[in-house]
Amino acid sequence: MNIKISRVQLVFLLVWGILGTGTITIPFAIARFTVRDGWIVALMFMVTVVFAAGIVWLFNRSFPEGSLFDAFDKAFGRYVGRAASLFGVLWAYVFMCMLVRELNLFVEVTILPKTALYIINFSIAVAFTYAVYSGIEVIGRLAEVFTIVILAAYIVLFFLPLRVADVHLLLPLVSSGWKPILRAAINPDISFALELIAALQFLHLVKDRNKIAKDVLIAGTIITAILLMIDVMVIIVLGPASTYLAFPGLEVVRSIRYGQFIERLDTILVMIVLITMFLKFSLFHFILCDFLRYSFNLSSAKLIAIPAGGAVWAGSLLLFKNGADLQKFMLFVTPVWFTVVLIGVPGTAMAAWMIRKRFIS
Amino acid sequence: MIWFAMLFVGGTVAEWIIVKPKQKFQDWAVQLVLLGMTVFFAVLVETDVWPQLDPLEPLKAVFMPMTEWIYNHV
Structure with missing residues (x-):
């Protein structure tokens, strides 16, 4: 395949691939268990980033040529490889449905309370379907262009509330012990951080594949820094109230009030979050279509962008009945499930390849 | 919602005709299955069969006890 994306594009895609929904859901997932020490959870994100980069490095070392799917063919053989990749199809499909449902909950609460959920879902499904139909290089360029605007907006929006912040809310440190911190870390530092392993999908699409593990580390460091910034602001602006909020990050921005004119900037945050969500959806919809292409030996991933977009659109409402159902799934199913798929599948491929090389070839 | 599902069907058919x-054979089969899922899921949601179904039950049954075990033992 001749289409390539640059290292910068890959890093930005990975950053928004995590933070697309992470900006609004990670502070919520942390605040469920700990308030004062939430920033430690954000720092611990880096541990899984190093682990994910290690997996990517090992995988690239085991399979220095070809795509992720060529590696499956080599390790398992053509038919078992395709069967194994069905785990990837199932994972990507349910994950996409989960993401789209997160978006419609967010949009319903923030800007479109009276619009039917399926119309909200349809609008975003059309957008990411078209992005995937246009190809990964278009998604990469979009990530590159939007990143400057998004980063600038994040910095302004999350530093303006400093006027109402109380730094003492960060103290005392680890007052309730490490248990709540570790519990809070399970969802963001496992489910979200392991999504970085999605970089394996780009082994053959990135210009310099030998630096892909380094790119994962760079992306992980940027994500950790942004999460740290957001979580510290959530703690020092909202304090214990963050436990009861569905979108603590949004409430932080709502607290901005300078004079009579600078207020209600949360609308800007909503727009920025929607752009990052669009990038995330495009990335994972591409992954879903590419897994389907490989599993069923299709001519191209582009062919199924529209029908797969439709299946995600309808599935997001069918699979997750309401916000509580979605949050329960996110907190209590995704950590182990993502570990099994995102570490298990490439890990098994590497182990199978080692065994084949040593005993069969 | 079913009309919106038909838009995805229409979009795919338009792609076949225009592009x-x-x-x-596999391309046709997978596209038709995905479009079938779109319409079928839309019908299930539209006809309110939706709340009685939990297609994620097997995933929850396998992974939820393990995740809860981790939450209880950290």
Whole structure:
């Protein structure tokens, strides 16, 4: 395949691939268990980033040529490889449905309370379907262009509330012990951080594949820094109230009030979050279509962008009945499930390849 | 919602007619299955069969006890 994306594009895609929904859901997932020490959870994100980069490095070392799917063919053989990749199809499909449902909950609460959920879902499904139909290089360029605007907006929006912040809310440190911190870390530092392993999908699409593990580390460091910034602001602006909020990050921005004119900037945050969500959806919809292409030996991933977009659109409402159902799934199913798929599948491929090389070839 | 599902069907058919991509048997089959899922899921949601179903039950049954075990033992 001749289409390539640059290292910068890959890093930005990975950053928004995590933070697309992470900006609004990670502070919520942390605040469920700990308030004062939430920033430690954000720092611990880096541990899984190093682990994910290690997996990517090992995988690239085991399979220095070809795509992720060529590696499956080599390790398992053509038919078992395709069967194994069905785990990837199932994972990507349910994950996409989960993401789209997160978006419609967010949009319903923030800007479109009276619009039917399926119309909200349809609008975003059309957008990411078209992005995937246009190809990964278009998604990469979009990530590159939007990143400057998004980063600038994040910095302004999350530093303006400093006027109402109380730094003492960060103290005392680890007052309730490490248990709540570790519990809070399970969802963001496992489910979200392991999504970085999605970089394996780009082994053959990135210009310099030998630096892909380094790119994962760079992306992980940027994500950790942004999460740290957001979580510290959530703690020092909202304090214990963050436990009861569905979108603590949004409430932080709502607290901005300078004079009579600078207020209600949360609308800007909503727009920025929607752009990052669009990038995330495009990335994972591409992954879903590419897994389907490989599993069923299709001519191209582009062919199924529209029908797969439709299946995600309808599935997001069918699979997750309401916000509580979605949050329960996110907190209590995704950590182990993502570990099994995102570490298990490439890990098994590497182990199978080692065994084949040593005993069969 | 069913009308919106038909828009996805219409979009795919429009692609077949306008772009005329070369397609193998598998391409047709997978596209039709995905479009079938779109319409079928839309019908389930539209007809309110939705709340009584939990297609994610097997995933929850396998992974939820393990995740809860981790939450209880950290």
